[in-house]
Structure formats: C-alpha cells, structure tokens
Amino acid sequence: MTAARGVGGWLTGAAGGLLLAAALFCYGALSGFTRAGKACALAAGRSPSDPPDRVQQTLLPLSHVCRWPDGTHVDLVQPWLNPLLALCVAVAIGCTVRTALVIRAARTPSEEHA
Template structure:
C-alpha cells in the first residue's frame, strides 16, 4: 500500500519521473536533428528543396521552429513533448518533497521494539 511514510516509494518515484523527463527531453531535442531544413520543408508541404529563411531554437520550452518569408512556420518538436516535460518536472518535485516529508516524519516517530 502506498503511504506518505514510505521514503523509498517516493524516492523511486522521483528517480523514475526524472528518467522519463530526461528521455522525453532527449527525444524532443533529437526531432529533426539531422537535415533540419529539409525536414522543415517537407513538414510545411513545400517540398524538400524549399529551404526555410530562418530557424529558431529554444532549449526550454523545447522548440525548433522554421520560418519562411511568406509567414509559414513549422515546429519540429512534437506538440506532446513540452506538456510531458512540465508534468515530469512536477512529478519529480512532488515526489522529492514527499520523500523528504516522509523521512522527517519517520525521524519524529518513536521507535517500537
């Protein structure tokens, strides 16, 4: 049974959440890693030879946006990546806080022999 007193449970939850968050970030960062201009052009429906005029990248929130002069823009990072990153980071913080709380609570309890 999951309880607020289980330090190990919350610690494992924090570690697993961090692993999933890092994997999600890596997957999102690798979107269009090679041949960015060609992938942007294909996703925009312009054909592989139409190169974008500029490419804007951001590490957090994760994005890699290609822009053309006609106003077309395409983000190569899938739409689900950033919400999953925020959820994962939230889970890491919550699980870590509950692990600390459970450890502090355990120290205050008298030892039964």
Template sequence: MTQSTSQSTAQSSSNRSRKWAAGALVAAVVALILYAVGALSGFTQDAKVCAVRAGKGAASRPESITESAFPLSHVCRWGDGTSVDLVPGWLNPLLYVALTGVVVCSALAVRAALQRKKELVHE
C-alpha cells in the first residue's frame, strides 16, 4: 500500500469517527429535549390539570397521582377507574430511539477510531 493511499484511508477513518461522534451528540441533544418536554408536561402540573385532561372538570380531584422519572409518566387516577397520563404517549418511544442512537453512534465512533489507529500502526 502506498503512503498516499494509507494516509487517505486513515483520514477516511478519522472522518467516519467524527461523523459518528457528531451523530451521538445530536441524538443526545434530542434525548435531552424529549426528556425535558416530558418532564415539563407532567411533573410541573397539578391535580386541576389532571381533572381537565380527564374531562372531569377543574373541581374534581384525583385520588392518587403517580410519577415516574424513567419511563416518564405522570398518571392521575380516580376511584371510578378513570386515569390519565399527562406525558404524551409518543414521547417515551422517541426517547428510547434517541437513547439507542446515542449508544449505537458512540459504539461506531469508537470502532472507527480504533480502525484508524490500527491503520496508522500498519503504515
């Protein structure tokens, strides 16, 4: 392998590593934004909002409110069996996809960096 071919291969691996790292960063930012949206949609609300979302009127108070940080959940329950989650149903699946993107992109960035190191050693 000529020196110029070896250098271009190493540069290509370096570019791939940077692209995967950038992808991991973007996925992490998306995950943080989604988590903030979910937290603000449920955790900062009171029982009055639960009652309105359940269609019970602002005066009705739930018997219990259950919160979970992961998966994000803010469930209000009434004695008649009615329950409502203030965190949108689409949010947790998108959060899982973003977190998976962080893991996959990070692993591929490390793989590309190790491949580049291996190529530089064999020059």
C-alpha cells in the first residue's frame, strides 16, 4: 500500500468530520434565530403571544435558553446536538492524527533497507 493510498481515506474522514461538525454547529447556532420569542413559547407549550422575559445564547456548548418569570425555561437547541458535534470533532482530530502518522511512516526509511 502506498502512502498516498493510505492517506486518502484518513483525509476523507477528517474532512467529513469537519464538514458534518460545521453543519451541526450552524444548525444549532441558528435554532430560534428568527422569531425566537414565538419559537420559545411554542416549545414551552405556551401561547405565541406569551414571549419569554429573557433569552440567553451560548456558542460552546450550543444553547438557546428562553426563561419566563414563573421559572419556566426551554432550550431550543436539541439535546443530541452537542454530543454529536463533539463526536464529529473527535473523529476529525483522530483522522488528522492518523493521517500524520501514515505520512510519517511513509517517510521513515524501513529497517529492511538499512
């Protein structure tokens, strides 16, 4: 197996992990981006005319929490999104490291030729 052949699959895995992570991040970051008050009210089972008092957003972990004075709160970001985002990033990092190891092994002279 040539080094180029061995690297291709790992590079594809790294690129795929990064692309999926970027898509998931955009999906989560844009949760409730438009009409946040209405989306929050509907997610909390309230009337669309009952918007939250406060909306708090964070980028890491992705969160879009709406809070009402009576203590009710709802997060518009799906609960599965952050763990899946972390998994995609971990896969991309693992594939990148493996790519580097394959390239390094291909450049290192083997002991058979010494």
